[in-house]
Amino acid sequence: MGGILKAVGGGNSHACNSLEDYLNQEEKVQNDERIGINCDPESFNDDFRxxxxxxxxxxDARAYLHYVVSYRDTDGLTNKEILEQTKKLVEGIEKFKGHQIAIICHSDREHHPHTHVVVNAVNSxxxxxxxFNKxxxxxxxxLLIELDKELGIEQELKIREGYRSQSMKSYKALEKGELGDKNIWKVAIKNAVLESMEKAKSKDEFIKSLELKGYSVEWSDNRKHIVVSDSEGNKRRLSNIEKEYPALEGKLTKEGLEKRFSLNAIKENGVSLEELKVQYKVKSLKDLEQEKANSWKKEIKKTKTINRGGMEL
Incomplete structure (x- = not known):
């Protein structure tokens, strides 16, 4: 299929610091697959600053621009080759000359090899x-298409000059994002929220996970709505995400998220979903989530007591 270059966005110095922390997580970067052009890829924010x-x-001015280069497994490239291909690409972009650039390869997604490119917004x-416009x-x-051809990688489908995909549906989604569709940030926030929700075991972990991705979170006991903002100032109420995605109804409320965090904590302690079903005498996770908040907290405490050998926490 060949490489896909996607513009992710940019942000100020604070967002750049969060991005640096996120991109350089040990579990995401294997074999020290990083390249720095006139900067240290592990501390690029300091160099940019x-x-x-x-x-x-x-x-407070824009500090960086962020891009992602990704390949499919079927392209047959190793992570090192993807890293080198990305380096050739950024070195061949005339407008990037004179700018500090950090290239970091993430190896944590087995079926989605990709590199992150962070460019200092200021020319040294x-x-x-x-x-850098459309x-x-x-x-x-x-340029990436030409570099891929040198490796014998041909694009699988070319619908329009500069864009390619495996289907019209995925092509349209990709095109919207790459052409700067005004609503693409909404999808980015939604995906970041869901990814953080899947792993967080508490409200604090959820907020920290989003901050590492470059987002800020407004979650107050005095306010009904939870609001997530990106580095460009775009804001999204989680209740509005629920309205657009019916399958998420009730899952992104304060109560729904707290229930999910508790479930994540239980699962980490070694209690399987099947064991929970038996213990709580329910047939599905949906039934479990319909329990009242107070009842849920009591059951969580019981489970923790069992896991700790009968000792109260």
């Missing part, structure tokens, strides 16, 4: 901000 200070750039040589992105995609 020094350049901004040198050119007297406001600390001129002090000017990077202006036409520049299309040119970069065409």
């Amino acid at each position: 020094l350049e901004r200070a040198k050119h007297l750039i406001d600390k 040589e001129t002090g000017k901000k990077l202006a 036409k520049d992105l299309e040119k970069a995609k065409e």
